[in-house]
Amino acid sequence: MQALEWTGRSLRYLDQRQLPHSECVLETDDPRQVVEAIQSLAIRGAPLIGLAASYAAVLAVLKLEPRGSRAQCAALLESFLEVLAAARPTAVNLRFAVERMRERARSGEWSTVPELAAELEREALALHEEDRRACDAIGRSGAALLTEGSAVLTHCNTGALATGGDGTALNVIRHGWQQGLVRHVFVGETRPLFQGSRLTAWELGKLSIPYTIVADSAAAFLMAQDRVDVVIVGADRIAANGDVANKIGTYSLAVSAGRSGIPFYVAAPVSTIDRRARSGADIPIEERSAQEITRIGSTSVAPPDAAAYSPAFDVTPAELIWAIITDRGVLTPPLAKAIAAVGD
Numbered sequence: 446m447q448a449l450e451w452t453g454r455s456l457r458y459l460d461q462r463q464l465p466h467s468e469c470v471l472e473t474d475d476p477r478q479v480v481e482a483i484q485s486l487a488i489r490g491a492p493l494i495g496l497a498a499s500y501a502a503v504l505a506v507l508k509l510e511p512r513g514s515r516a517q518c519a520a521l522l523e524s525f526l527e528v529l530a531a532a533r534p535t536a537v538n539l540r541f542a543v544e545r546m547r548e549r550a551r552s553g554e555w556s557t558v559p560e561l562a563a564e565l566e567r568e569a570l571a572l573h574e575e576d577r578r579a580c581d582a583i584g585r586s587g588a589a590l591l592t593e594g595s596a597v598l599t600h601c602n603t604g605a606l607a608t609g610g611d612g613t614a615l616n617v618i619r620h621g622w623q624q625g626l627v628r629h630v631f632v633g634e635t636r637p638l639f640q641g642s643r644l645t646a647w648e649l650g651k652l653s654i655p656y657t658i659v660a661d662s663a664a665a666f667l668m669a670q671d672r673v674d675v676v677i678v679g680a681d682r683i684a685a686n687g688d689v690a691n692k693i694g695t696y697s698l699a700v701s702a703g704r705s706g707i708p709f710y711v712a713a714p715v716s717t718i719d720r721r722a723r724s725g726a727d728i729p730i731e732e733r734s735a736q737e738i739t740r741i742g743s744t745s746v747a748p749p750d751a752a753a754y755s756p757a758f759d760v761t762p763a764e765l766i767w768a769i770i771t772d773r774g775v776l777t778p779p780l781a782k783a784i785a786a787v788g789d
Contacts (some may be wrong), residue, residue, distance in 0.1 A: 491539075
């Protein structure tokens with residue numbers, strides 16, 4: 446399953462807005478269309494939007510005047526990188542990828558547009574390969590935390606649709622299933638855009654892993670019934686103290702898991718750590734359109750004049766997290782110390 450594919454001159458991507466009803470693959474050589482795809486959630490998932498941004502930077506350079514000077518090319522690229530970085534404010538992987546492309550452009554030995562495009566393409570492909578390896582490492586490390594016959598609750602979508610590899614939290618589940626450690630997965634629907642019931646359920650079906658979709662508001666009761674053994678979620682940004690920003694509803698799951706004594710794990714690559722954010726209070730939280738609350742698809746489910754508050758993410762305090770599963774091993778409390786020790 447490939448959510449994103451670089452052809453050398455264009456970017457192919459699975460339009461995740463159309464899932465699970467249609468597996469629609471789009472292709473573009475227009476960097477502005479990639480930005481729109483990120484903003485509209487046609488391309489989504491913290492690691493994946495970072496990769497999409499890196500390829501968009503290559504496409505932007507390919508659109509430049511071939512005879513432009515190094516200074517002119519650098520200035521135009523910098524302007525586009527700023528647009529990319531602002532496309533979604535919470536997921537730090539986007540900024541991480543933009544910084545990598547910026548540094549490659551500044552330090553690379555190039556003098557022409559084709560040479561700059563080649564430099565950035567190598568960096569984008571390197572980022573993609575790094576994410577593939579990170580996903581594999583996270584899956585293997587996380588599976589070691591599971592016990593035989595585990596019923597897992599997960600939230601949002603953290604599989605191949607969200608990354609350049611096989612996923613983060615969902616890849617832990619996949620590895621656990623392959624090793625006979627996972628017997629069932631409960632999938633939170635994940636309001637307001639149903640990334641759980643639309644995307645995670647679709648991926649689990651492709652993997653032949655048994656699952657049950659539950660309303661977000663039913664998760665706490667499910668835990669109280671002793672039907673959940675472990676909760677595993679992803680992350681869009683991790684602060685230096687271990688606070689985690691993830692899809693809205695994650696904090697509620699962590700509180701409920703803590704009340705029920707259920708392990709609560711976060712799975713994410715080290716690139717998701719933002720050392721400049723001292724705590725969750727420093728993480729910008731994206732607020733989406735009110736229509737994502739008041740409508741389901743084209744159908745209104747609220748009065749026409751209803752006000753709605755639609756944060757895309759919430760912040761789970763570090764003290765509620767049992768461990769963070771990364772591509773460099775499992776970080777255990779005290780998380781601030783573990784994060785400081787793992788390095789960039």
